[in-house]
Amino acid sequence: MATADVQTNGHVKSSKYGDNMVNGLLHKEQKPSAPAGKNTDKDEIQLVLQSFRLLIADLCQQFNMGHPGSAIGMAALGVALWKYGMKYAPHTPTWFNRDRFLLSNGHACLFQYANHYLANYKSMTWEQLLSYHSERPDSLCPGHPEIEHEGVELTTGPLGQGIANAVGLAIATKNLAATYNRPGFDVVNNHTWCIVGDACLQEGLGCEAFSYAGHLKLTNLTVLYDNNQISCDGSVDLTNTEDVNMKMEACGWEVLDVMDGVNDVEAIVAALEKGRDTSRTKPLFVNIRSIIGVGSAVAGKAVSHGAPLGTQNIADMKKAYGWDTEKKFYLPDQVKDFYKDIPARGEKWVSQWHELVNKYKQAHPDLAAEFQARVEGRIPSDWAKSIPPSFPTEDTPTRKANNYVMKEAFGDIKAFMVGTADLTPSVNMTWKNYEIFNPPDLKPTSGSVGSYKGRYIHYGIREHVMGAIANGLAAYNPGTFIPITSSFFMFYLYAAPAVRMGALQRLPVIHVATHDSIGGGEDGPTHQPVELAALYRAMPNMHYIRPADSEEVAGAWEVSVNYKQGPSMISVSRQTLPQTGITSREGLKKGAYVAKEVQDADVTLIGVGAEFHFAVKLAEKLGIKARVVSFPSYALFREQSKEYQRSVLRRNEGIPSVVIEPYVSLGWERYADAGFNMRSFGHSLPGKYIYDYFGFNIDSMKRKTETFVSDWKNGSIGRGEYTELIDGSAH
Amino acid sequence: MATADVQTNGHVKSSKYGDNMVNGLLHKEQKPSAPAGKNTDKDEIQLVLQSFRLLIADLCQQFNMGHPGSAIGMAALGVALWKYGMKYAPHTPTWFNRDRFLLSNGHACLFQYANHYLANYKSMTWEQLLSYHSERPDSLCPGHPEIEHEGVELTTGPLGQGIANAVGLAIATKNLAATYNRPGFDVVNNHTWCIVGDACLQEGLGCEAFSYAGHLKLTNLTVLYDNNQISCDGSVDLTNTEDVNMKMEACGWEVLDVMDGVNDVEAIVAALEKGRDTSRTKPLFVNIRSIIGVGSAVAGKAVSHGAPLGTQNIADMKKAYGWDTEKKFYLPDQVKDFYKDIPARGEKWVSQWHELVNKYKQAHPDLAAEFQARVEGRIPSDWAKSIPPSFPTEDTPTRKANNYVMKEAFGDIKAFMVGTADLTPSVNMTWKNYEIFNPPDLKPTSGSVGSYKGRYIHYGIREHVMGAIANGLAAYNPGTFIPITSSFFMFYLYAAPAVRMGALQRLPVIHVATHDSIGGGEDGPTHQPVELAALYRAMPNMHYIRPADSEEVAGAWEVSVNYKQGPSMISVSRQTLPQTGITSREGLKKGAYVAKEVQDADVTLIGVGAEFHFAVKLAEKLGIKARVVSFPSYALFREQSKEYQRSVLRRNEGIPSVVIEPYVSLGWERYADAGFNMRSFGHSLPGKYIYDYFGFNIDSMKRKTETFVSDWKNGSIGRGEYTELIDGSAH
Incomplete structure (x- = not known):
């Protein structure tokens, strides 16, 4: 294996590190096998990489469909992640403290499926892997990774969503760790890994995510940039020539370069180790140079992105590797063996964690009971008892009624993560002594110092990433968080792609949308929705609700918090509204x-x-x-x-x-x-x-x-x- | 007046400049009056600034509504732009070669209205200015600037839209200049100025716009950042702590700092001069430190953003300035005199331009005739004759029919600016010898070298800014451009806020949306629209059209190019479709x-x-x-x-x-x-x-x-x- 070729970028202020990192791979107790260090068999790694690339090529060729190029280009990244870098348990895929992985460039899904197969996820059988783009409606290998399947944290595909979701997952960990960890008891300390392609860096959503994650100093987040410089239209420099590393640093990220992402597994593993290093003060961005479709005649070309390589091309690849050109879907036993210890390693981590939690229960019984409820996604079944039985009878905007209804519940129940896209004074969703989710060392010019325990999120003027982060929070573990977002209704058009992804994944996020009609008044037509409700009324799994007054707002919150099959949107007024006295919260729950x-x-x-x-x-x-x-x-x-x-x-x-x-x-x-x-x-x-x-x-x-x-x-x-x-x- | 306090940022590689710039203010032939140089009366400028701030305060207090803070904070920027920096003609507000100005932070609209009043726009009478937030439905002072009114280039308000529109306006100028200017005949050389607030820098749309404008090297674009570090929720550093200047440089912008944006008109004017300097190789970003609500007791506070300052507070301001605290809406004659030469200056520019164009007609008669048609927004009335009368009868995807229908027209008619968010191979809208719109010195790794004459725009994976840039192109001058965008239909959800703004402004943009149904197949539910059509069918002024086959695609293009009252969306299939032989392009034009x-x-x-x-x-x-x-x-x-x-x-x-x-x-x-x-x-x-x-x-x-x-x-x-x-x- 080549010498680690991790380079720090000229702009990085952090200390450089190089070969010496190789011997510090992974936390010692997490080390599953011999590290990818100097004793590792170079030839074995090459065999794994070649097998992986050819498997991807064959799988796309099978039905003459699919996205082979980036999956092939990322082969080394796959080895680094599933064999060395990530702490996960394929036989207990929903283990609470697992590392989270997201493939933000979701079209490269086959990369993830093949790695799931190699890592021995039970549901990802050989037959299932072969079902990619087949006629099987029960295929576990759809065209983009889907949340319903083992090892997939969230559905990705629409570009930029994954990295934004990853920020949500990392926020979840930070919040839980700050709330429940105690000295000697790091019951939550998982890391979030996210691969992005060139597109996620271009999409505005990705830009919002990077900017906000840098602000939050999410040291538990590592982004791996599959820098292949190719998109559908050709080379990325046709349309994007920014200095990516410099931009990431400006956004508060630490940046590392990996110069040979195609073969240098060791360098990538070293970068992952740096990612997991908790002494960092910033999230880590690893710029990994790769080559789309590497090894094939269309290497480095856009045509390898979304179309099979072609049978002759694949045969030529096999020939160049010295493989039998007739053999298809061939995985040498040595490759399977390379991954065979993964499940046992994972189960060991799971049981170590359970042991830790058991000791934690003895040391901190009350806290542990609360933690257990969060793990199980439980909130008190009578949570709604804090909603007042009646409300002031004077004219009240429904946005103000949010506060009447929920301030007690928000204060008492830690699952609620309430956030706003810079409209705190408009949405009325703070509570007594609420704390802001922010890095504890941030001393803002105005407003209070927050902490990672905080449950009120100032998303900034970034509606789209707010929606996507909320999805990440909801998907962290079922019921552990009940994310609330808020903005003007009209700006849920900015957030709509994320809201849709939440609906598709049936994630219980509650969106609070104020200024929901022409009654918003003088702000004018840019801020007055007239057509937007049609979108949310048409959206499957979405509960779009327009309550009439405080009484109906009570019903709207009750039904929304209890709805677990998708997002809800509570659409409220800017203006004061009469309390007619003939409305009913029970009636609201029936829709009409x-x-x-x-x-x-x-x-x-x-x-x-x-x-x-x-x-x-x-x-x-x-x-x-x-x-x-x-x-x-x-x-x-x-x-x-x-x-x-x-x-x-x-x-x-x-x-x-x-x-x-x-x-x-x-x-x-x-x-x-x-x-x-x-x-x-x-x-x-x-x-x-x-x-x-x-x-x-x-x-x-x-x-x-x-x-x-x-x-x-x-x-x-x-x-x-x-x-x-x-x-x-x-x- | 203070010494010019223009500072270059440490990251800027460009040569520094300082006091010596003051004597070079504006192009000499454009100089309307004595420059804001050392001979200018400091007291006069202070009087103008104070009058402006108090006028804004009184206007918001009048009906106890509105956004006073940023308008007050930007007073000096207003003087720099309307008195010194911009080349425009208030009595000929649609002059073709005028500088374009956009207020991307549209809630500060009163800033623009008051400056329009001072600059003597005819429609902006004193009575009209006083109608801000009154009961008058015919007020020319709505809550956000609206395109229908003199001096307003596009409707702004939804944050990030304005800066993205500005990129479109600057592209328009670059394209026209490259196409029609000849030595000695710069018939198009206007500049685009855009003010952004903190929010436009946070919104993903803004990020896309900055990244793409930097790539395009739009030297004719200057962004003025009203850096007041305040948003609705408090100080910006609650939620955003990135290094803005470094980020802008990473995106390919030149960055200038103005340290005292509150009073230092001279420094801002020097920065504007730098903006207009055509020897630059990058767009210019001017980071202007300002103070929201300056001069009032709530200066620098979020509360001054969206609520009137209060009568006592305003009285205190007046007292501090030594003004009569009882006088409201008071504009000293000296202030009006300060602006009185603006219309005559503008008319002189207009006639100079007409003279230039007349000489150009003699020197380049054919080109001038074509230019004149562009100015008048004319395309040949029989443009549709190039659409074939019939099409191949074999199964064809409607996305492929785009090419059958339009390739001749795209090639022949220069008004068409066709673009795609990285889906050239999917949307089939190139033509013979099409040229890419790109800086002529860009040598992309793959693909051809383009030029500013190019009419095919690779927007990158940036659907939202694509939609907003297209709005800018369409709004540059009626009919001069017919912008076409393209993407997967599902990703018009990313672009939806921009598409909506186009519909609201009745801008004739044509959006081509492919992969418009579950028939898209294996890409799965993330890419299969089921609810999105409801949004576009509900959107006022929007023609959403799903043609059935090549024949209906012909009708769809014909009706869309001819529709001038809003955008159209032509929704086409990924998959091949039968030509049933019973469809009709004339039928399509009737909707059903x-x-x-x-x-x-x-x-x-x-x-x-x-x-x-x-x-x-x-x-x-x-x-x-x-x-x-x-x-x-x-x-x-x-x-x-x-x-x-x-x-x-x-x-x-x-x-x-x-x-x-x-x-x-x-x-x-x-x-x-x-x-x-x-x-x-x-x-x-x-x-x-x-x-x-x-x-x-x-x-x-x-x-x-x-x-x-x-x-x-x-x-x-x-x-x-x-x-x-x-x-x-x-x-």
Whole structure:
């Protein structure tokens, strides 16, 4: 094996280290086998690397699909991680204190699958590995790594998500360690490793993640940059010529270079050891030069990224390696043997950890009991008892009701990690003596000094990474954290790709979205959502909820904290809203309910969220008989029986429904026959003027509703036609 | 006036400069008045600054709303820009060669409005300035700057958008200059100035913009960083402690520091002069230390950001300045006089430019004619003649049809600026001898050397900035550019905030979104849209279009290039699709049309985009009589008359509609009574298996459709209930 070729970058201020590191590989008690030191068999490593590359090539060729290039280029990185660097247990893949690994360049998933096979993850059988891109719907080798499968911490693929998730995982460890570790009892000390490609460094999400992780001084995070300088369009320098190392240093990272990432396993292992070194004061970025598709005729070329190498090319690779060109999917026994001790090593770590936790229980019984509950993802089943049974009756913005409802629970229950994208004064989610999650040695110019025990996260003006970090927190271990994010509703469009990933993975994150309508007023159309709810209402597994007042906010929080099958979004108002006295937290949990029933109704008025009170007032004004339905959530309503749904809407009895919501109508056609909805973007006008400006005026709505019902009755409105009752529009 | 306090940062490699710059302020021919040099009256500048700050304070106090702090802190920057630095003509605000200015921190809009008033923009009357946050819906002073108003280049507010738009404006200038300028005839040489706050540096979008602008070496772009170190939650160092200057240098920017941004107008003017200096090789970033709410009791505090200062506080400010504490909205005549020559100066520049262009017409008549068409935003009215009348009849992905349709037009018409977020091989939008937009001295490792004349933009893996740059290109001057972006449809979720801003501003940008359904196959659910179309279908002013085959792709491009009231999105398939022979480009332009009519129909099958062919096949298989409607666009359909809509759907005749689209149903309830739609996220399976996996199988759909129609006829399906015919779900 070559001499370790770890180089410090010219900009790095940290002390240099070189060959002497090789003998300090991994913590001694974690050392699974002979380190990749000077006694290791060079030829054996080469055999492993060659086998790995050819296996990847064959697997992509099999069905003529897949992404071979970067997986092949990262072969040495795989050996360094799964054989030497990471502390994990393939036969106990959900071990609480395992190192977390994320492949942020998720298209290279085959890299991870093949390493899982080699490391002897039980579910990753040979047959399963061969199912990559086959017709098997139960393949454990999908086109991007998926959270449902052993060894995969989070689903990755959309670029930049993985590195942002990794920041969340590292925050989780820091917080748990600061909260529960005691001298001699490091019950949580796992490390987070994340591989990124060129793309994750270009995506804005990745930039946010790097900047924020550097600020947080997440020393338990190591990013391994697979620097192959190739993307789909060609060489990266077609489009990105920044000095990556310098940028990372500016963001507060320590930077190491590995000059030969293709073959120099030893250098990579030395870098990983540096990553795990807890005396660092910064997260570590390892810039590993690799060659996409190395060993093949398309090495270093974009064409090797997303297409199989071709049979002739693969045969030539085999020939150059001195392999049998006819043999496919060949793994020499020596390669399998190379990894055979991994499961036993892992189980030993698991039992050592259990022993430690048992001793911890004796030494710190109360703390250990709390820790155990966190490990099991339990919060008190009666957690909601701290929610007040009733609320002040004066007009209140629903964003303010957040605080009435949750301040006790946030204070008492450590699973809650509450955060905001720089909108603390707007979202009202702090609690008595809340502590900020920040490095303890950070002395901010304003605001209090925080610590890693802190559970209030100032994400900065970085909505996207906030969403993705929350996903990481939720995925750390089921139920250990209940992450809350918050921003203006409109800026959940910035966070949307992360919110979607949470929904796809069924991660229970709660998003609190304020300023959720034109009622936001003078900030104008850039800040007034009219179409965004359609996205979250359409998103599978997502509970999007618009509570009408404090009472419904209580229901929204209760149902959201209890929902474990995906994210929730609680959409609240900037402006004060009346407490109508006819809302119900129990009703909210069903998505829609009858707030006011009448005999022989002529019409059902559907009111929603911040504008529910319009429906109540309109019902009182109308010259015809109007029922009132509160309809805060499509998703919750759709979980109810058809009988319940019909009893709420009563459209099957021939009663037409009219909805009042100043969003575009898309979606309401399922529940209503007509609506007062927006047909354009909003307008900058103070809240007290804007509803009138757009025609949400009780007198005007009275006239239009009466005319509509009359037309409906006399049959002049076509079946299956949704009638738009608002004419006003601006932008 | 203080000695110029421009400092170079330690990291800057460029030569230092200091006092000697003061005498070289602005290009001599652009100098409007005595430079802010040593002869300028210090007291006068102080009077202007004080007046400006107090005016802002009074304006926010008037209606007890608004963002005073940063506008007050930037007073000196305002003087430097509108009095000295920028080349613009307030009485000819759309002058083609004007400098472009963007306020990326758009909440500080009052800063811009007040400067527009001082600079004598005609529409910004005193009465208008006083209307900030009033009840006037026709106020020219909305809560964020809006493109509709004089002097505002693009609507800003959502953070990071402005700086990204500015990159687009600077690209526009570079491209026009490289294409049309000739020795002695710099017909386009305007500069782009952009103010950013702390937030724009944190947002991922801003990071993408800085990285890409540095790569492009946009020497005609100067960013002025209002470095007040305050955001809503407190001091910026609570959440961001990166070395901003070092990061900017790593991204390829030249960095200058201005240490006293509060008072030192001269230093800022010197920095602006450096910005305009065309001998630079990089864009310029000026780090200007300022103090939010300076002069008030809340100076340097977050509370001054988004709330009025308070009457007592304002009175104290006035007292400290020696002003009459009772006077409100007071502008001394001397201050108005200070700006009075601005319009005449601007008109002189305008006429000089017209003179230059007239001489250019004589010297280069053909080029000048083409330039004139660009200035007027004209492309040949018969541009679409290059679209073939018919296409190959073999199965073709609609993404490939992009090339059939547009390669001639892209090649011939220079208004087209085609770009991609690293998906050139996937989107098929290059043309013969296309040239890449890149600095001419860039020699990429792979791919050809480009130039600023290039019209193909490799945006890198930066979807969000791609969308925002395209907005900047479109807003440079109406019709001068027709920007095209491209990516996977799913990654238009990353770009969505920019796409929305384009829709809000009615900017004609065309987004080409490929891999637009589960048919994308093995990439899996991260890359398979199921809910995203709901967002774009709900977005006002947006034409979201899913063409079914090459013929409809032709219609989609034609209608999109001709649509000037907002963006279009052409949503195309990864997979090959049959050419059914019953589609029509003219039909597409109406959003939906009857592709196959039958007498006494039992059902209407609605087919959409990549899955239209399922409707055609199903109609053939059914044991009942089925009409077939192709329905590529809600937005286009809604522009048609109610009569046309009824003639297409015929639901008013009692014929039920069944839609086939593997997206969630949201929205289809308006047009259909039942649907084969997704109820979950997708799944990783090769394209040839995935439709069956989710139940989009002709035999299965035949049975379900027949049962549904039978139930419909016998009345067992409730009115107003949308019937979901697919059971399958995955994630």
